[in-house]
Amino acid sequence: MSHIVVVGAGQAGASLVAKLRNEGFDGEITLIGEETAPPYQRPPLSKAYLLGDMELERLYLRPESFYADQNISLRLGAHVSAIDPAAKTLTVDGETLAYDQLALTTGSTPRRLPAAIGGALDGVYVVRGLSDVDAMEPEFGEGKRVLIIGGGYIGLEAAAVAAKKGLNVTLVEMADRILQRVASPETSDYFRALHTAHGVNILEGTGLTRLIGDTRVTGAELSDGTILEIDFALVGVGIAPATALAEAAGLTLDNGIMTDAHGRTSDAHIWAAGDCASFPYRDGRIRLESVPNAIDQAEIVAQNMLGKAVEYTAKPWFWSDQYDVKLQIAGLNTGYDRVVTRKGEKDGAVSFWYYGGQTLLAVDAANDPRAYMIGKRLIEAGKSPAPELVADPATELKALMSA
Template sequence: MSRIVVIGAGQAGASLVAKLRSAGFEGEITLIGSEPVPPYQRPPLSKAYLLGEMALERLFLRPESFYVDQNIDLRLGQTVTAIDPVAKTVTVDDAILSYDQLALTTGSRPRRLPPAIGGDLDRVFEVRGLADVDAMAPEVSDGARALIVGGGYIGLEAAAVCAKRGVEVVLVEMADRILQRVAAPETSAYFRDLHRAHGVDIREGVGLETLTGTDGKVTGATLSDGSTVAVDFVVVGVGIMPATGLAEQAGLQIENGIRVDANGRTSDPSIWAAGDCASFPYQGVRIRLESVPNAIDQAEAVAENMLGAGKEYVAKPWFWSDQYDVKLQIAGLNAGYDRVVTRKGDGQTASFWYYKGDQLVAVDAMNDPRAYMIGKRLIEAGKTADPAIVGDPEIDLKPLLKS
């Protein structure tokens, strides 16, 4: 009987093993995770869970009994230290486990502040895993002072939660504007205004020089403009990196993540990869998507291909972010856009439509699920949308789907 081993018990790993069983695989499945809890949702960590609005058990993707019922050997709190692709074994703590096929769903890891500038002080947090948020939660209280380093979606979501809990928030972004790497100036301006309306002190074009502390605990920060800020805790949201250490040790090809082909297979024919850690071909280029939908869809495609389906994975990029009472939904990828059309609705409703030449490539929709849905369907169908129609809020968008 064949054995499949999956390293990484996050969204992708959990999706992969469940799909193996539902697709009819009857061999041995082992899912290995370094955290002591079953696979769980990460997006609510920095929002509902941190706010105390979601219990721990509701985070779990499936009850632990699911893995027992499906005869999946779920190994929690264990660390894989080596892969031997020749012997087809993995070293798990002090044990050796053999495999016929191996899947890497190792996800990503947060970029950390270096110790030289105070990154090793107590009460300096990243928002990546359950343990991070559990450690941070007691600090998020009315009247506390927080410094958020990084104006991407992680930093902005953390700022929103902190502000809602009465924390005094200063957010610094080294680039000229928040969300500069991932969104148009229009989206940046929308969220800048939103956060400032909730009392967040956003400082753009300002970086962190150093953190200072007393008795090992962070107490202040010096910024690149020479100003100083007194703080009780710091949240670091300066991006994530694919977790490729095991793949590199095994000699697999790396290219902005673990390089896989359209089927999800690595440079070793017996090893596959999916989720945040994997880079794959997409419309003539190679990309890596950091999103829950991609983790699920790619992992399920890999599971089928491990069983011989030979099906190319065609990504349909979409993302979301919740900040205060605004839900941002993003469809498509805006790389290479040269024009943005604004569609303004009532109150906080708005959408920004990205064009590359005449082609619609992405949509950012704030509290506008209809615009998001229509934009997503157009993009996935390879269609575009007349900018004159998009920019006129009095014109219904739905007929665009029939054109």
Template sequence: MSHIVVIGAGQAGSSLVARLRKDGFEGEITLIGAEPVLPYQRPPLSKAYLLGEMDVERLFLRPESFYAEQNVTLKLGQRVSAIDPVAKTVTLGDEVIHYDQLALTTGSDPRRLPAAIGGDLEGVHVVRDLADVDAMAPAVTEGARALIVGGGYIGLEAAAVCAKRGVKVTLVEMAERILQRVAAPETSDYFRALHTGHGADIREGVGLAGITGEDGKVTGAVLSDGTELTVDFVVVGVGIAPSTQLAEMAGLEVENGIKTDAQGRTSDASIWAAGDCASFPFNGVRIRLESVPNAIDQAEVVAQNMLGAGKDYVAQPWFWSDQYDVKLQIAGLNTGYDQVVTRKGEGLTNSFWYYKGGQLVAVDAMNDPRAYMVGKRLIDMGKNADPTVVADPEADLKPLLKA
């Protein structure tokens, strides 16, 4: 009987095995995860879960009974040490498991600060998995002083949660502005104002020179401009890197992630990849998407292709971020944009529409689900949006869908 092994028990891995059973696969399925808990959703970790508004059981994507009912063998809290593509085996401790097809849904790893500048001190945290947040939670208390390193969405979300808990927040970003890598200056300005309005100290164009400590624990930080800060804990949000170590050891091609074709197949015909760890062709270039929707959609297409569907994965990128009482929804990819049109609503409602060569390519919508919905549908359909209509807050956007 055919045996499919999936390495990586996150959103993509869980979605992939569920789709295999839904589509009628009756062979063996083994899902291997390094963490000792059931597959869970990550976005609430740094928000509702850290705030104490969500129990750990509510994080789980599916109850344990689901895997038993679907005859999926779970191997949790175990790390794969090797893949042998010739023998078609994975090594798990003293156990060697044979596969007929293998899927890598290994996700990504947070970038950490080097030990040379104090990155190994107690009180320096990353926000990636359940253990990270459980370790950080006791420090997030009213009156504590936090340094957030990195002004991307990870850092800003951490800053928002800390500020809501009464923590005194200082955020440093080496680039000229927060969100510089991923958003237009207009979006940066919006979120800078939002955070400073909640008491956060946002410092742009300033890096971290080092973290100081006593008895192995964080006590302060020195910034690149010479400023010295007293801090109780540090949150590092300087990005993530695709987890490609196993793929590289197995001799698979790697290019900004595990390189796959349009169907999710790697350079080995029996090995597939999906989620944060996978790079794939998109509109003539190779990209990697770090998002829950991509992890689900790509994993489901890969599952179908493992069963012979021969279906290309056509990504429809969308993302979200929750900060304070603002929900940011992003549709499309703004790479190479040359024009930004602002649509101003009331209060915190706002949206920024990105154009490239006159064509709509992305939308950032803050507390504006209607703008997001219209923008996403236009992008998905390959349609455009008249900038003069977009810029008029009184204009109805829906007719754009029929144009």
């Protein structure tokens, strides 16, 4: 009987094993995860779960009984230390496990501050897993002073939760503006105003020199010489693909585990999906850090492990929840040279449309689901309405589809 092993029990791993059974695979499946919790959603961790608005069980992607019911061996709290592609085995907590096909859905790991500048002090947290959020939750007391390092979406979402819980929040961003790497100045301006209105002190163009403290963080020295007194710190300076296992096994890396359009790595019997995998996209390669990509790519890989030979065509979309604002992003804005702002029908709704020349590349829609849906459909259909039409409030959104 064929044995498929999946290493990484996150969104991609859980989607992959479910799809294998859905496609009729009746062989042996083993899903291995380092965490002790069954596969769960990550996006609500730093928002609804940290706020206390979501119970632990509601985080789970499926009831734990699902895996037993589907005859999937779920090995939690297990560490894979090595893969031997020649022997088609892997080492799990000292035990040798044989596979016929292997999928790596190892996800990503948060970048941490160096110990030399205080990154190892108590009271310094990253937002990634359930244990991270459980550890920091007691810190979120009203009136506490938190320093958030990094003005990307992770940092801003954490700032929103902290502000809603009544903390004194300072956020530092080394770049000239928040969201500089991922969004337009217009989107940055929107979210800066939102956070400022909620009392968050945002310091842009300001780096962290060091965190201060003997064993626990008590303060921070900023690049402009300012000394802050703080109760704890949250680090949101990005994530890196978890590729150590693949690299040690000799698989080819390229900003993640390199796969072909089917999700197959440089080894014929090993596949990869989710945050850890880079794949062909348009004229180059890309790695996407998003839940939709993890699900879609994993399901394609599951089909291809069963011989379907389906190419993965990414349709990038993302979201971010901050306060009462839901930001929905369609497409990728890489290479944009113009941003068109369109006011939505409801108060506070706005969308930012990214163009490269006359080509629509992406849409950031804040509390404007209709603009997001129309923008997404246009991008996926390869249609680009004239920027002037988009900017004109008299233009009906639906009319853009036929423009």
